[in-house]
Amino acid sequence: MKKYFKSMFLTLLIVAMLAALFTGCGTQKQTPGTQDPGTKTPQDKPGENPSTGIELTVASVNNGPMVTMSELSSEFTKQTGIKVNYVMLTENDIRSKIQQDVAVGGGQFDLVTLGTNDIGTYLDNGWTAPLQPMFDAMSAQDKEWYDFDDLIKANIPAYSSATKGLAAIPLYGESTMIMYRKDLFEKAGLTMPEEPTWEQIYEFAKKLHDPANNIVGMALRGKPGYGENMYVFGTILYAYGAQWFDMDWKPQLQTNEMKAAWEFYKKLENEAGAKDVTSNGYTETLNLMASGKAAIYYDATVSAAVFEADDSVIKGKVGYALSPSGPGKGNTQTIGGWGLAITSSCKNKDAAFKYLTWVTSKDYVNLVAERNGWINVPSGARTSTYTNPNYKAVANFADITLKSLSGASFDKPAVKPTPYTGNSLPNIPEYASIGEQVGQILADYISGGKSLDNALAESQRIAEQAMREGGYLK
Template sequence: MSLLGGRAARSAAAAVVLAGLLTACGLDDDSPDERVIRVLMVDNPQMLELEKLTARYFTKKTGIEVDFTPLPENEVRKHIYRDFANQSGRYDVATVSNYETRTYADRGWLKPLDSYIARDRAFNQSDILLPLQLSLSGRDGKLYAEPFYGESSFLMYRKDVFAQLGLKMPADPTWQDVAELAEKADRPETGMTGICLRGLPGWGEMTAPFTTVVNTFGGTWFDERWNARLTSPGFREAAEFYVGLVRRYGEPDASRTGYADCLSNMKRGKSAMWYDATAGAGSLEADTSPVKGKMGYVPAPVEKTRSSGWLYTWAWGIQKSSEKSDDAWKFISWASSKEYEALVGREFGWANVPAGKRRSTFDRPEYKKAAGAFDEETEKAISNADPRDPGVQERPAPGIQFVGVPEFTTLGDKVSEELSAAIAGEQSVGAALRKGQREAEKVGAEYRKR
């Protein structure tokens, strides 16, 4: 053994002894007697606002301290997966989306919340929008996470630009309507494109809006028997439409454009329309936004389905091995409560409220005043979303803008890379789909064996 290795070994041994002494003395940070819960969460702005408010308004009232670990989305997903899969108990609570919840629940990584909900009448579970409740439930029908906020998708457009050009947006547009309007609104000589759509690769970037187009055009990633369907007529038609629309009337360099880029384009007057998350409307209507009051909002465009808006939520789940689940629930109950929303409204303004989860929020005068331009369409979009039946055929797994299985992260990334290359003109849509079909067949084959 080298000298360095010997020192490392002796140091490790000493650390173990010291840890044992600290534990024996009751000084170990992980002591179950302490009223400290550990929360691993995505580091988006609304979560960071929560972190700022917790000590003053939650800990002071309950005596429960909260140790937050905020991380970027890609990183936090990896850490949550690793910690919950091992059931290490290092974290008591983590932010899980409706994409992970059912998988985690089925694998026994999350604690069911039904008993807590039954005892906590003040939480008012019936106020949570039903689509979110369904998307956060396991196959056993139990609820495994509570939403912090929810979102769907809709079409945003410049009312003033449409008026200047003599264009009229239908109350319930089809994608064919959108294509015609994009052609008429496209003004490259003035720097304004007809529409902005995500072309940036990623299952959470381009794949999200694209999959809603697939659903409403009659396509699906897999049929109910896990047969891959990326080269089927519905999927192919949707892909050709999406790629063609963004190539003809979309933003420059569309293959590198994601959510944040489209939001910036709309604010800077570079796009006449944008199909994306309902959450984007809050930024467009903020007091500092150049387009505040100039925007219109209508439901996600359809073709063969009644609706096509997606459904997404960041929610709170309790690790099943947590020894502090009672205190963890008290934190969740507070963070997802009407009381907390009112607190954010007072502290940071009602436009910043983590909304989209409670029906009562949409009825609050303060929220309606701040979000009056888009609150009704947002509520309608979330309420109409059905993760169990988003298309025209049976599906093997729930999900609207994703397929609710762990393998979809890799599959969605790979397929979006191929379609993004088609947007960039590097290959045909048909070539992109043939490559995607081969990848999807591998996933389907594994599930057919089960």
């Protein structure tokens, strides 16, 4: 097997191409709290601030949960005396800024938020510090307080390096699932199974597609891009038994399984999707569903909180089901989200680790609930959140979300063995460029600009060239 990460230069070259995958939480509404904030960490004694004078700088994407983190960090300062400063930018901008600093050991940032496709790369390149030794060094009291085993186990491989271990801790995690209008299904006499197939989704969407009354059957990303159409289509291709590369790293874009996946995606989008489907990405499809103009929506699990917000026009009208299966019986659940890592250049790693454990603790979940309501607590990170009656009372999507995350396999994304990890998006740097180009070809195919054979042949050539240039193929 070839190494995933070829060089720092390659990584820096592709970073500008990384598109936003998980931005749904940024639209969540804050609601009144319901529970008292958590207790002080056992690392600090009441009335004492032994760390007064220490300052930490966190570089973070400006998604909603991270904005909340920055706002609530004053509580951490009250407990510890450690001041936490935030540098917050959009996803592409913060990725570039972080990488430019840590790649040369600049030392500007102590902690950084990283997407799951970057986390292993950073630790492998020595840009971030391994976390397992820090957890191992915790006192018995602190280990009991933090309760590492409460973290959703399926997430851990996505926040680790295959060779160097734990690299980050989830701030929030997400998978994919079906979200549908229960009222429209009932009116049409349809029943959504908890584990639907893609063919069933197509039939439902086609029956409910009603453009004359401003309802699309299916809200599904069609906008070209590595983090747009390729994010959702990546799950469909696995459901059809396809995969990106075989065990020799040869691209598999012209197999019968891949052809079937492309044909189905086009059929679903053209016959039940929005008229301007190739212009619709995450934000556009989310808005279609949130505004009551879509019958079925397939995307990130974090989107559900938007639909259940107090001011949502579809609050209480949405049902939830697992990601659909396909004829290939492939795994269509994904694992994604954002994690917090400590940079190798951080001069106060003990303080940074103290903050990392605080902001990913059960106490922090309770604090967010007290301030902003249970609907806005970090999702997809801790198992205890999904057994908490306060959360389940406002999040009728909780059980399906946990099943989606628990059923995903980051290490084994396809039916057949693969040399890569990462469901939906192969966890290699070269995929950013491949995904951008193939995503455009897929959009051209959907809109009728390319035949299937020509589209797949062109995609195969692009992937083969990228893999040769990366040293995977001779």
